[in-house]
Amino acid sequence: MKRLPQLLLIASTLVASWFGMQAVHEFGHVLGAWLTGGEVAKVVLHPLTISRTDLALNPHPLLVVWAGPVFGVLLPLTLWSVAKALRWSGAFVLRFFAGFCLIANGGYIAIGSFGRIGDCREMLLHGSSLWHLWLFGLLTCPLGFWLWHKQGDQFGLGNTQGKVNPRVAYATACASLLLLLFASWVDGK
DSSP states (O other), X not given: XXXXXXXXXXXXXXXXXXXXXXXXXXXXXXXHHHHTTOEEEEEEOOXXXXXXXXXXXXXXXXXHHHHHHHHHHHHHHHHXXXXXXXTOTTHHHHHHHHXXXXXXXXXXXXXXXXXXXHHHHHHHHXXXXXXXXXXXXXXXXXXXXXXXXXXXGGGTOXXXXXXXXXXXXXXXXXXXXXXXXXXXXXXXX
């Protein structure tokens, strides 16, 4: 029971990062559609599927498809920067989340380019070159790993021997549950 807050913090950070990454990525597509006169038909955020945004009208498909991964890395970086500037004790969780989003989005775009899957297919179909996708991955993935570097102590790993801030652990667990509920609610629309 001594390590319960640590286990809760690690597990809920991973769950919140996965659902949060999908939510900000898809919101990027939605925002891109709205800003370019597009019409969103459906957003799929079900916890047991890969997220996607279906459009009924998409006058600027290249901008909309790039808006997902670009917004999907910029919003988490912004959230972490604000939390860090405010000296919030849980800013390290948002740092992990930003790193997660950079790696997930960058890896998806760079590696997905080889199989032309999902967004990558749309990017290539509407005018992006392969090197654009590789450059995005090359810029985002290393930055994500850099953000993760030396984060272990904050999660109770290494010399801290399981000690974490219990308030941050419980807050992260609540955020994880809220993101799960949000994903289920959005998917039901």
